[in-house]
Amino acid sequence: MSKLDGPQSKVQPGERGLVFALGFILLASALAGEISGIVSVSNFLEASGANGILIVWIIDMAVMLVMTGLQSLFVDRFSRIAIMRTMTLGFVGAFVILRLLFTFGAPSSLTYGFLYLLSTQQLLIFPIFFWLLANDVFDMSQTKRLFPIIAGTSFMGSLLGIGFSTVQPALFARTGVPDTEVFTFNVLLYLAIYVVLEMGFKKVKFRETVQKTETVRETLTEGWQFVREVESFRYLMFALAALAICDVILEFRFLAILETTFLTADAYQRFYSLYRLGFVVLAFLLQTFVTGAVINKLSLKQIFFIYPTAALVGLLSMLGLPGIVTGVGGLLLEKLSVYAIDEPARKSFQALVPEERRGRVSIFMDSYLYAGGSIVGALLVLAVIGIGAWVGWSGYHYVYLGVGALAALFALWSIFQMRRVYDKSLFNWRIKRRQRRSSVLDSLDF
Numbered sequence: 001m002s003k004l005d006g007p008q009s010k011v012q013p014g015e016r017g018l019v020f021a022l023g024f025i026l027l028a029s030a031l032a033g034e035i036s037g038i039v040s041v042s043n044f045l046e047a048s049g050a051n052g053i054l055i056v057w058i059i060d061m062a063v064m065l066v067m068t069g070l071q072s073l074f075v076d077r078f079s080r081i082a083i084m085r086t087m088t089l090g091f092v093g094a095f096v097i098l099r100l101l102f103t104f105g106a107p108s109s110l111t112y113g114f115l116y117l118l119s120t121q122q123l124l125i126f127p128i129f130f131w132l133l134a135n136d137v138f139d140m141s142q143t144k145r146l147f148p149i150i151a152g153t154s155f156m157g158s159l160l161g162i163g164f165s166t167v168q169p170a171l172f173a174r175t176g177v178p179d180t181e182v183f184t185f186n187v188l189l190y191l192a193i194y195v196v197l198e199m200g201f202k203k204v205k206f207r208e209t210v211q212k213t214e215t216v217r218e219t220l221t222e223g224w225q226f227v228r229e230v231e232s233f234r235y236l237m238f239a240l241a242a243l244a245i246c247d248v249i250l251e252f253r254f255l256a257i258l259e260t261t262f263l264t265a266d267a268y269q270r271f272y273s274l275y276r277l278g279f280v281v282l283a284f285l286l287q288t289f290v291t292g293a294v295i296n297k298l299s300l301k302q303i304f305f306i307y308p309t310a311a312l313v314g315l316l317s318m319l320g321l322p323g324i325v326t327g328v329g330g331l332l333l334e335k336l337s338v339y340a341i342d343e344p345a346r347k348s349f350q351a352l353v354p355e356e357r358r359g360r361v362s363i364f365m366d367s368y369l370y371a372g373g374s375i376v377g378a379l380l381v382l383a384v385i386g387i388g389a390w391v392g393w394s395g396y397h398y399v400y401l402g403v404g405a406l407a408a409l410f411a412l413w414s415i416f417q418m419r420r421v422y423d424k425s426l427f428n429w430r431i432k433r434r435q436r437r438s439s440v441l442d443s444l445d446f
Helices: 013-074 080-103 108-137 140-175 181-199 216-229 231-261 265-289 291-297 306-320 324-352 355-391 397-425 437-443
Strands: none
Touching: 013 108, 013 140, 013 181, 013 231, 013 265, 013 355, 080 108, 080 181, 108 140, 140 265, 216 231, 216 355, 231 265, 231 306, 231 324, 231 355, 231 397, 265 291, 265 324, 291 324, 306 324, 306 397, 324 355, 355 397
């Protein structure tokens, strides 16, 4: 019998409506996000080429910085349900605008670039506020039973979105439906989410939360001071910034290879959908059967070597054996190491940060640091491409892959340094807790 089938995990009669409502919202948003992401990337490559997506990434990361700043300003000033309703209507309006842009013949690079930016907010920002809402609906004992069930609907939504994107080009062509009706489908999904938000939570008494509202400056200052003064976090910061550069280089090379391999947006969309399907299924299997065992067996000091090693192997494979096999394999290896191993380990490591500082440190490391490193990586690739075009050399990809390999080596060096100072950092005054310090340290394997 699985844990979800046990008496401690069974959904109680009074909880079924809320679980269904929250599960539907998460499933529909994951479905819409996957469709937007796959359609935007495949069509943008055909319209503007892989080089153009670097500009979109820079804008995307800048938007992420702004959205993260806004989150810290207003997330605790308004009710979660009001924020979710407003955000959902915002997505409805955005997809209506996209549909109108296509109707009036706006350039494809503009419309699909806008769709890519929108898909990032769908997959990154929407879940943040969703889980804040869910935490206000249930108490701690309920979250342990119900959140795994609710979270499973996101996986289902991703699979449905990937499946739809795989068959959509052929299906729409056969039935004579314009490809732009994908936007109409997303509008209907978010309208359904809004209806559930309006009707499904009328009788819910939300848990009151009293939290300190942080300004962007306070978040940046506190996060920076913490990672600067705690040596283990400082070296981890260096590694994460370097790995954000590696991530941009690996994904760009992957897209550049696919651009030369597939000549039409439909062919690329089918292949990219299959890639996303493989990634989602493998990530789910690793998180279910491997991640917990790895984290329990290895210490945090050792686990953090996995991500930079995977990035280095991916970059070297692309350097040594150019082609679609190493392009897909290298990126898949790096992405799986991030989502299945490194992120859960990083959250465990951040448990060392006192509660009153953890939010600001987490935002600094997971949002500001990642976005800043990604912008640097995209600018470096653009510079290499520009210089290569100026001197008339078509093998410039060896240069940016080499830069990525150097960044991965620097990340490995930073993790070695973090390992060296790890034990000493545990006694830094900034991570001393007023209460239960020893119980938290005992729960982590050093």
